[in-house]
Amino acid sequence: MLIHRHFMLLIALALFPAIPIALRAQQSSAAPLTDTQKDGRRIFQQRCAVCHTLPTVVSKRYGPALYKEIVEDNEDNIRDTILEGREGLMPGFKYGLTHAEIDSIIEYLKTVNRPTRPKSNPNQKEGTPASAGE
Amino acid sequence: MGSINRFRRIALIASAALAMTLCAILAKSAPQRNAGALLSGSVKSDAGVNLEGVTVSARAAGQTITTSVFTDEVGFYYFPRMGEGKYRIWAQAEGFEAGKAEIDLGGTARQQDFTLHTIKDNLEIVKQMTGQEYVTSLPEDTPEHRKMKDVFYNTCTGCHEPNYILQNRFDEKGWEAILNLMSRVYNGGGEYAGPDMAPFPVMSYYKKELAAYLAEARGPGPSTMQIKLHARPRGEAARAIVTEYSVPIADPDANPSDDGFATNDGTFWSLGTPSALNGSRGLHDSQTDRGGNIWFTTSEPSYTRTISRLDTKTGKVTDIKVPGVNGLAAPTHGLAMDPNGILWATMIGDPRGGGGNLLRVDPATMKYDVIAPPRGMAGASTSIDVDSKGNVWATTFSGAFRYDPATHGFREFKSPTPTDNGPGGSYGIAADRMGNGWWTQINIDRVNRADIESGKTQEFHEPPRTARADGAITADDKKLYELAGTELTDFSAWWSEGPRRMGADKNGDAIWVCDYWGGNLERYDIRTLKSTRYKYPTPESAPYDASVDRNHNVWVNLTNGDSVARFDPKTEQWTEFPLPGRGIDLRHISLDERDGVTRIVVGYTRNSKIARMQIRSTEELQALKAQARNFSAQAGKQ
Numbered sequence: 001m002l003i004h005r006h007f008m009l010l011i012a013l014a015l016f017p018a019i020p021i022a023l024r025a026q027q028s029s030a031a032p033l034t035d036t037q038k039d040g041r042r043i044f045q046q047r048c049a050v051c052h053t054l055p056t057v058v059s060k061r062y063g064p065a066l067y068k069e070i071v072e073d074n075e076d077n078i079r080d081t082i083l084e085g086r087e088g089l090m091p092g093f094k095y096g097l098t099h100a101e102i103d104s105i106i107e108y109l110k111t112v113n114r115p116t117r118p119k120s121n122p123n124q125k126e127g128t129p130a131s132a133g134e
Numbered sequence: 135m136g137s138i139n140r141f142r143r144i145a146l147i148a149s150a151a152l153a154m155t156l157c158a159i160l161a162k163s164a165p166q167r168n169a170g171a172l173l174s175g176s177v178k179s180d181a182g183v184n185l186e187g188v189t190v191s192a193r194a195a196g197q198t199i200t201t202s203v204f205t206d207e208v209g210f211y212y213f214p215r216m217g218e219g220k221y222r223i224w225a226q227a228e229g230f231e232a233g234k235a236e237i238d239l240g241g242t243a244r245q246q247d248f249t250l251h252t253i254k255d256n257l258e259i260v261k262q263m264t265g266q267e268y269v270t271s272l273p274e275d276t277p278e279h280r281k282m283k284d285v286f287y288n289t290c291t292g293c294h295e296p297n298y299i300l301q302n303r304f305d306e307k308g309w310e311a312i313l314n315l316m317s318r319v320y321n322g323g324g325e326y327a328g329p330d331m332a333p334f335p336v337m338s339y340y341k342k343e344l345a346a347y348l349a350e351a352r353g354p355g356p357s358t359m360q361i362k363l364h365a366r367p368r369g370e371a372a373r374a375i376v377t378e379y380s381v382p383i384a385d386p387d388a389n390p391s392d393d394g395f396a397t398n399d400g401t402f403w404s405l406g407t408p409s410a411l412n413g414s415r416g417l418h419d420s421q422t423d424r425g426g427n428i429w430f431t432t433s434e435p436s437y438t439r440t441i442s443r444l445d446t447k448t449g450k451v452t453d454i455k456v457p458g459v460n461g462l463a464a465p466t467h468g469l470a471m472d473p474n475g476i477l478w479a480t481m482i483g484d485p486r487g488g489g490g491n492l493l494r495v496d497p498a499t500m501k502y503d504v505i506a507p508p509r510g511m512a513g514a515s516t517s518i519d520v521d522s523k524g525n526v527w528a529t530t531f532s533g534a535f536r537y538d539p540a541t542h543g544f545r546e547f548k549s550p551t552p553t554d555n556g557p558g559g560s561y562g563i564a565a566d567r568m569g570n571g572w573w574t575q576i577n578i579d580r581v582n583r584a585d586i587e588s589g590k591t592q593e594f595h596e597p598p599r600t601a602r603a604d605g606a607i608t609a610d611d612k613k614l615y616e617l618a619g620t621e622l623t624d625f626s627a628w629w630s631e632g633p634r635r636m637g638a639d640k641n642g643d644a645i646w647v648c649d650y651w652g653g654n655l656e657r658y659d660i661r662t663l664k665s666t667r668y669k670y671p672t673p674e675s676a677p678y679d680a681s682v683d684r685n686h687n688v689w690v691n692l693t694n695g696d697s698v699a700r701f702d703p704k705t706e707q708w709t710e711f712p713l714p715g716r717g718i719d720l721r722h723i724s725l726d727e728r729d730g731v732t733r734i735v736v737g738y739t740r741n742s743k744i745a746r747m748q749i750r751s752t753e754e755l756q757a758l759k760a761q762a763r764n765f766s767a768q769a770g771k772q
Binding site: 033038041042045046047049050051053054055056057058059060061062085086087088089090091092093095096112 | 301302303304305307308309310311312314315324325326327328353354385388390392397398405406407408409411412434435436437462
C-alpha cells in the first residue's frame with residue numbers, strides 16, 4: 001500500500017536524468033567536529049533535517065539546503081529564523097530548543113559544505129547473480 | 135597369556151580412570167577458561183529505593199554490539215559472562231537521568247552500582263517517552279479533544295512513531311507549518327511531493343483544530359498532557375537479555391556522521407526520538423539463517439544495499455547490491471526463509487530496477503537470483519511468507535501470488551474487493567499449514583484467503599472499531615473519511631482496525647493478524663474460518679506484525695511501544711518485553727528457534743539496528759546471582 005506512492009515517485013525520478021543530485025548534501029568539512037558541533041549535528045538531524053536535507057537519495061527537499069556560506073556572518077538572522085520560524089513554512093523552535101542547542105546547530109552548519117553533485121555513483125559495487133535470472 | 139590379559143585389563147582400567155579424571159578436570163575448568171568475566175550490580179534511586187526493571191546496557195569499546203539486561207525485584211542486574219576489556223555501561227529508567235560508567239572488565243567478576251537521579255521537570259521526562267506513552271498522555275477530556283486525538287492518531291502515526299512528532303513544542307502557527315508540509319508528504323515513503331500537489335484532504339480539513347490541540351499539549355503554555363508512564367518490566371520480562379547490533383548506514387558519503395553510524399540511534403532516551411533521516415532509515419525485515427547470521431532487507435533507495443548479512447559473532451555487515459535504476463541498488467521489503475534455508479525477499483520500487491520481482495538468496499554462497507512474475511501478473515509489493523512445501527507467497531497491489539520454486543510456476547490471486555492500487559493494496563501475508571494464502575488490506579479492513587485447491591479467494595471484513603470521538607463526529611467528518619482506501623486519503627478512518635501484517639502458526643490451525651489502529655490480535659481458525667479478537671491491554675501500542683513460535687505462542691512487535699509482546703493462546707495472557715531503544719519503529723518480527731531456544735529478532739527500521747532477544751531461565755539467573763554473591767563475599771574478605 002505505502003509502497004505504491006514510493007514506487008510512483010521512483011518512476012517519476014527514474015525518468016529524470018539527474019537523479020543522483022546533491023548526494024553529498026550536508027557533508028561536513030574534513031576537520032573533526034568539536035563536541036558542540038557534534039551536538040549541533042545531532043540536533044539538526046533530529047529536528048531540522050526533515051525539511052533541510054533530502055529524506056532519501058532520490059527525494060525532493062522541502063526547505064533550502066543550509067551550509068556554511070549561508071550561515072557565516074549571518075548567524076543572527078539564522079538564529080532568529082530558528083527561534084521564530086517563517087509564517088506557514090517553518091515552525092519557530094523557541095519553545096522546544098534552548099539557546100545553547102540553537103547555537104550548536106549554527107556552529108555545526110558552519111562546517112557544512114555546499115551540496116554538490118557527485119560525478120558518479122560513489123559506491124559502485126554489486127552482488128553476484130547466481131544466474132541471469134528467470 | 136593370562137598375565138598379558140590381566141595387564142591389558144589393568145592398563146584399560148587405568149586409562150579409563152585417567153581419562154575420566156582428565157574429563158572431570160576439564161569440565162570443571164572449561165567454564166572458567168572460556169566464560170569471561172561476570173558483570174553485575176545494583177540500581178537505586180537517589181532516594182535510596184531499589185529500582186526494578188531498569189534497563190542496563192553494556193558495549194565493549196570499539197564494538198558495535200550492545201547487550202542489555204534488566205534489574206530484578208531487588209534492583210540487581212546480572213550480565214552473562216562477557217569478554218575482558220573496556221566497556222561503557224549505562225542504566226536507564228523513565229523519570230530518571232541515565233547512569234553511566236566506563237569500566238575495565240577483568241578477572242572473574244566486577245560489580246558496578248548505579249544511583250539514578252530523579253528528573254523533576256516534566257519537559258525533560260517526556261523526551262524519554264515512547265510513542266504509546268505520548269499518545270496515551272494526550273488529553274481526551276472533552277469531545278473536541280477526543281476527536282482531535284483520533285485525528286492525530288489515525289492520520290499522523292501510521293508512518294512514524296508519535297514521539298518523533300510530539301518531542302517538539304510549537305505554537306499554533308508552528309504546528310500549522312508542520313501540517314502544511316506533511317499534507318504534501320506521501321504516506322510510507324515519506325517523500326515531499328512538492329508545492330504543486332494538492333494537499334491530502336484530512337490534514338487540510340482539520341489543520342486549524344489539530345494545530346490548536348497540539349499547541350495546547352505541546353506548545354508554549356502549560357501542557358494539557360497528563361503524563362502516563364508505562365510500568366517497567368518485571369518478572370519474566372525482566373529476565374530478558376537483548377543483543378543489539380548497530381548497522382552502518384547505507385550511504386555514508388551522503389549522510390554525515392563520525393563513524394558511519396546514525397548520530398542518534400535511540401540508545402539514550404533523554405536525547406529524544408531520533409529522526410529516520412540521514413541514512414538511518416531503511417533496514418526493514420530481518421531473518422536468521424541456518425548458520426545463525428541475520429539477514430535484512432532495505433526498503434529505502436540507496437546506492438549500496440539490496441539485502442545484507444549481519445554476522446552475529448562479529449557484528450560485521452556485508453551488503454549485496456542488486457542493480458536497480460540509475461546506479462541505485464534495488465530496494466527490498468519482505469523477507470522469509472524456506473524449509474531449505476533459502477531466503478526470499480520482495481523487491482520494490484521501479485519495475486525496471488527489479489520492483490515487483492522476487493529475490494532468491496542462498497545464504498551459503500551469497501549468490502542471488504531475480505525471479506520475475508509472468509508479464510501481465512501483478513508484481514510483488516510488500517510482504518512475503520513461505521508455506522511448508524516451500525511455496526513462496528507474496529502480496530501484490532491487487533492481491534497475492536504464489537510461486538513454486540520446484541516448477542517455477544506462478545499462481546495469481548485477486549482480492550475480492552479490488553482497490554485502485556492505492557492505500558487499500560495488500561500489506562501483510564501468511565501461508566497457513568494447509569497451503570492456503572492469507573493477506574490483509576489495511577485501509578479497507580479486509581483479511582483475504584486464497585483456497586489453493588479451488589483457486590478461489592474470499593474476504594473477511596473486520597467490523598468497525600469504536601472511535602474515541604463517537605458522539606462528536608459530524609456528517610462532514612464521516613463523509614471525509616469515506617474516502618478511505620482511495621488515493622486521496624491520508625491514512626486510516628475513525629472506524630479502521632487497520633489489519634497490517636500477520637503470521638501463521640505453522641504447526642497449528644491459526645492465522646494471527648495484527649490490527650494496527652484497533653490494537654487487537656485477531657485469530658482466524660484456518661479450518662472453521664471463524665475469527666476471535668484479543669485486545670492488547672495497553673492502548674495505542676500499535677501491534678504491527680506477528681510470528682508464532684513452536685509452542686503456539688504469538689509474538690507481536692508493538693511499534694509505538696518500542697517493545698515486543700507474547701500472547702499465550704492457552705491462557706490468553708500477554709507479556710510485554712520492552713526493548714532498550716527509543717523511536718525504534720519495529721515493522722517486522724521473526725523467530726530463531728534453530729536449537730530449541732526461542733529468540734526474537736526485530737529490525738529497528740528508523741535506527742539502523744537489529745535486536746535479538748531471549749529470555750533467561752530462573753535457574754540461569756540464579757546461577758549468575760550465586761556467582762556474584764561469591765564474588766562479593768570474597769571481595770568483602772579482602
